[in-house]
Amino acid sequence: MSVYVSDPSRSVIEALLRLRRAAEALPNQASATTPQSIEKHSLGSPKDTEIVQAENQEVEKAPSTTEAMKVQEEQQRVAIVLAALRSQLYGEGRHDQPSPEASGAATTHGKHGQTGVADTDQATPSRNADQQLSAEALQAVVYDADLLQLLASSLPLMEFESRKDAVAIFNNILRRQAENRCMQVCAKVIEHLLLDYGRPDVSLTCGMMLREALRHEDCAKVLFMLDSFWVFFKLVQMNNFDVASDAFTTLRVALTRHKKLAAEFMLEHFDRFFLTEYNSLLRSNNYVSKRQGLKLLSELLLDRSNFYVMIRYIGIVDNLKLVMTLMLDPGKSIQFEAFHVFKLIVANPNKPDDVKRILIRNREKLLRYLTAFGKEVPAGNPAFTSEAFRDDLQLVMNEIQKLDTERATGPTDSTDSSKDTSGLASKLEAPNHDSGL
Amino acid sequence: MAETLSSRVAVSSSQSYPVTPDGYEFLEELGHGESSAVYRAVCPAVNNEAVAIKVVNLEGLPVSLEDLIKEIRVMSLSSHENVVPYRTSFSVGHHLWIVMPFVAGTPVGRVLHQLYPEGFPDEAVIRYILHGTLRGLEYFHRNRQIHRNIKADNILLTPDARVLLTDYTYLGLMLESGISRRLRQTFVGTPCWMAPEVMEQVSGYDYKADIWSFGITCIELAQGCAPYERFAPMKVLQLTLQGPPPTLEHPGRFSAAFKDFVELCLQKDPRKRPSASELLEHPFMKKELPLEPDWATVMLSKMPPLELNPLSEKERISLRRGHVATTGGGARLSGREPWSNHATSSGSVNAVESQTSQIGRRSPEPRRNAMGISGWNFADTPELAEAKRERQAQRTATADASSESTAIASRIADIVGSPPETLSPSLLSPPRASPTPDVALFEGKRINGGYLREN
Numbered sequence: 001m002s003v004y005v006s007d008p009s010r011s012v013i014e015a016l017l018r019l020r021r022a023a024e025a026l027p028n029q030a031s032a033t034t035p036q037s038i039e040k041h042s043l044g045s046p047k048d049t050e051i052v053q054a055e056n057q058e059v060e061k062a063p064s065t066t067e068a069m070k071v072q073e074e075q076q077r078v079a080i081v082l083a084a085l086r087s088q089l090y091g092e093g094r095h096d097q098p099s100p101e102a103s104g105a106a107t108t109h110g111k112h113g114q115t116g117v118a119d120t121d122q123a124t125p126s127r128n129a130d131q132q133l134s135a136e137a138l139q140a141v142v143y144d145a146d147l148l149q150l151l152a153s154s155l156p157l158m159e160f161e162s163r164k165d166a167v168a169i170f171n172n173i174l175r176r177q178a179e180n181r182c183m184q185v186c187a188k189v190i191e192h193l194l195l196d197y198g199r200p201d202v203s204l205t206c207g208m209m210l211r212e213a214l215r216h217e218d219c220a221k222v223l224f225m226l227d228s229f230w231v232f233f234k235l236v237q238m239n240n241f242d243v244a245s246d247a248f249t250t251l252r253v254a255l256t257r258h259k260k261l262a263a264e265f266m267l268e269h270f271d272r273f274f275l276t277e278y279n280s281l282l283r284s285n286n287y288v289s290k291r292q293g294l295k296l297l298s299e300l301l302l303d304r305s306n307f308y309v310m311i312r313y314i315g316i317v318d319n320l321k322l323v324m325t326l327m328l329d330p331g332k333s334i335q336f337e338a339f340h341v342f343k344l345i346v347a348n349p350n351k352p353d354d355v356k357r358i359l360i361r362n363r364e365k366l367l368r369y370l371t372a373f374g375k376e377v378p379a380g381n382p383a384f385t386s387e388a389f390r391d392d393l394q395l396v397m398n399e400i401q402k403l404d405t406e407r408a409t410g411p412t413d414s415t416d417s418s419k420d421t422s423g424l425a426s427k428l429e430a431p432n433h434d435s436g437l
Numbered sequence: 438m439a440e441t442l443s444s445r446v447a448v449s450s451s452q453s454y455p456v457t458p459d460g461y462e463f464l465e466e467l468g469h470g471e472s473s474a475v476y477r478a479v480c481p482a483v484n485n486e487a488v489a490i491k492v493v494n495l496e497g498l499p500v501s502l503e504d505l506i507k508e509i510r511v512m513s514l515s516s517h518e519n520v521v522p523y524r525t526s527f528s529v530g531h532h533l534w535i536v537m538p539f540v541a542g543t544p545v546g547r548v549l550h551q552l553y554p555e556g557f558p559d560e561a562v563i564r565y566i567l568h569g570t571l572r573g574l575e576y577f578h579r580n581r582q583i584h585r586n587i588k589a590d591n592i593l594l595t596p597d598a599r600v601l602l603t604d605y606t607y608l609g610l611m612l613e614s615g616i617s618r619r620l621r622q623t624f625v626g627t628p629c630w631m632a633p634e635v636m637e638q639v640s641g642y643d644y645k646a647d648i649w650s651f652g653i654t655c656i657e658l659a660q661g662c663a664p665y666e667r668f669a670p671m672k673v674l675q676l677t678l679q680g681p682p683p684t685l686e687h688p689g690r691f692s693a694a695f696k697d698f699v700e701l702c703l704q705k706d707p708r709k710r711p712s713a714s715e716l717l718e719h720p721f722m723k724k725e726l727p728l729e730p731d732w733a734t735v736m737l738s739k740m741p742p743l744e745l746n747p748l749s750e751k752e753r754i755s756l757r758r759g760h761v762a763t764t765g766g767g768a769r770l771s772g773r774e775p776w777s778n779h780a781t782s783s784g785s786v787n788a789v790e791s792q793t794s795q796i797g798r799r800s801p802e803p804r805r806n807a808m809g810i811s812g813w814n815f816a817d818t819p820e821l822a823e824a825k826r827e828r829q830a831q832r833t834a835t836a837d838a839s840s841e842s843t844a845i846a847s848r849i850a851d852i853v854g855s856p857p858e859t860l861s862p863s864l865l866s867p868p869r870a871s872p873t874p875d876v877a878l879f880e881g882k883r884i885n886g887g888y889l890r891e892n
Contacts, residue, residue, distance in 0.1 A: 200525065240525060241526040
């Protein structure tokens with residue numbers, strides 16, 4: 001059998017469609033890509049995860065019905081065409097003949113294709129005419145919107161290794177499209193990827209595809225318009241570390257890659273983005289999302305292009321309360337990241353009165369805290385010893401020291417603060433009512 | 438029935454593993470380090486599968502969270518019989534729990550130190566271990582990854598004769614966002630196993646750097662240690678760069694095929710080295726040598742047993758609760774004066790550590806032993822620790838002779854013969870807070886006090 005296929009994208013599409021049909025024929029679709037899949041996993045409770053067949057190896061073996069056999073057959077077919085297309089796109093393919101007898105084993109054990117061999121030659125690619133895609137065939141692959149969509153939506157059905165091939169193909173096609181300045185990625189593709197992002201088995205592959213798509217402004221625009229965008233805030237708080245951390249990486253890319261676009265988006269949805277979603281992320285009990293969330297927040301606020309976002313954020317008294325609460329977190333790293341947001345609020349030359357009032361009321365405690373904060377340098381953490389950190393700390397302390405006290409004697413709205421749910425923030429105000437005088 | 442079938446098709450293994458500690462039954466402690474501990478447990482939700490759970494303190498980690506995420510990503514995207522497997526991971530408070538299937542593996546490096554300081558006497562054993570290693574390596578390379586730290590210490594052997602590659606701390610990706618990166622330029626690895634082009638830092642390197650390290654590992658298995666292991670790091674660089682490629686010291690002991698195999702791997706020109714797949718086709722790999730049945734079981738039974746610490750009922754319960762009672766990162770510090778100038782964090786952060794050290798049965802490992810989370814670092818046996826200390830002392834002594842604090846970069850540059858500017862000084866700058874930079878630079882397993890950041 002020859003690797004050369006006249007229309008490679010067609011053969012992949014056909015194989016994928018056949019696989020989908022075969023999977024649909026299975027009774028009781030556990031694999032259906034429904035929105036519930038995210039909901040289900042985000043709960044993170046072990047009780048509702050069904051006790052399913054677990055051993056990866058066994059998935060390959062012992063099919064007991066014809067339907068399941070059929071699906072496996074189709075999975076293998078998909079594996080072969082994907083591997084072939086991948087090596088064609090990447091200009092590889094010396095040892096790439098997936099021999100028919102190997103197809104049975106061309107699965108998780110990485111037998112299909114010894115393409116690793118060819119990689120090493122990339123510096124001086126040995127152009128073998130037979131193995132290269134013809135220019136026409138390449139065009140057909142690159143502009144085949146169906147192909148992208150099928151790749152994005154069929155990930156859960158593919159085998160473990162095939163998914164990586166799918167990512168490589170997807171990313172390569174996007175690259176080539178971008179080179180030709182003709183992006184054809186429809187909202188559906190992005191939506192599919194977001195939909196499956198919460199599934200631990202495919203989340204990393206979804207993430208890789210999404211991040212590649214987000215390199216391109218058109219795709220970022222699409223993402224910001226989708227309602228599914230907000231699913232990110234659920235994903236980054238998932239218990240599963242793979243999913244949460246990968247989703248965070250993607251969120252970061254989305255918010256920092258095309259700065260102008262992202263700034264507009266954040267301003268437009270300021271209340272929902274920061275006050276609802278982001279702040280509840282920072283209030284969550286998930287250490288990792290808190291730590292990463294704070295880091296990204298200070299990065300975002302410090303970016304020149306987000307100037308108006310920052311001005312708005314640091315003028316809101318609830319944000320100050322939240323950040324002060326976080327500075328009391330048991331985690332040193334959380335405290336440290338929180339300080340980087342806190343310093344902006346303090347350094348704001350036009351602090352609103354309510355912000356000033358809180359700072360003045362807690363002045364003594366804050367100064368004590370910050371002095372200690374600077375002294376107890378955890379060993380091996382260069383972040384605390386850097387010159388910039390010292391300067392920031394000094395600046396913040398000076399700023400707090402010279403806050404004019406007269407302002408604080410004005411009428412206080414203690415009602416508003418005593419209702420504060422976090423408890424700690426209200427504590428900051430109440431007992432120290434007269435400390436500023 | 439039907440449910441099982443459909444899940445067989447599409448549901449991967451990680452999906453069904455619980456992502457909270459109470460989904461596991463803890464049995465015993467396998468090892469304990471400064472910022473991590475490894476437990477053996479079973480997972481009732483998945484047919485009582487035996488798992489090893491590594492609990493890493495994210496607050497005291499010498500690596501950045503980003504590096505750690507990268508490593509986890511590699512683990513979860515790898516599934517091969519010669520690669521240490523992975524199940525799932527989740528965070529509880531400021532601890533990350535990493536669940537892997539339990540592998541009763543012993544690092545081959547440790548077997549060498551303990552049983553065969555002169556190398557494995559049987560070429561069949563050498564071939565067998567190398568074959569498994571090479572298959573794992575081929576898998577990584579196929580996924581466009583360079584392992585960058587191939588050596589006997591990072592190869593596990595199990596009693597049922599499985600060979601697994603571990604420690605992806607340094608694993609570098611050759612493929613990012615759809616384009617192939619041609620060459621890497623990061624200076625990572627362990628000097629004795631490091632390929633000349635990795636040391637040179639001039640033109641970059643690729644997969645073939647692993648093949649060199651693999652070749653050194655061949656010699657290590659045959660002779661008990663890497664060729665220049667007794668030399669100071671600077672000397673190792675010099676010998677590797679200037680001298681001819683190392684060869685087997687007693688060629689008479691080995692077959693011609695093996696000698697040829699090693700020679701192929703240890704060619705200074707990376708382009709001349711064969712790829713992992715090509716090496717698998719080499720006559721030395723092709724011909725299976727006869728082995729005793731149960732050879733691995735017999736061999737490993739001679740090893741001093743791992744010191745297992747059974748857990749008390751109380752400890753088990755507190756583990757299942759994820760330590761939340763004492764160290765939950767999200768737990769509020771109730772009753773504490775908000776802005777008190779006591780250390781709000783460090784006290785509670787290290788509660789696990791202090792709690793355990795009160796029990797008094799674990800001695801903290803020195804930081805140089807900190808490994809990547811995928812490394813299989815159960816607590817080192819005392820003998821090995823002793824041997825390491827001795828070697829360390831030796832190294833320090835040799836290195837002291839030339840320990841003036843001249844920039845390492847310029848010294849390597851002298852050897853390589855290129856101006857210092859071509860070397861990235863930040864990569865070679867002394868580790869943080871290290872009193873004797875040029876010794877510490879190559880101390881133990883890690884360079885630069887541990888973890889070199891990539892660009």
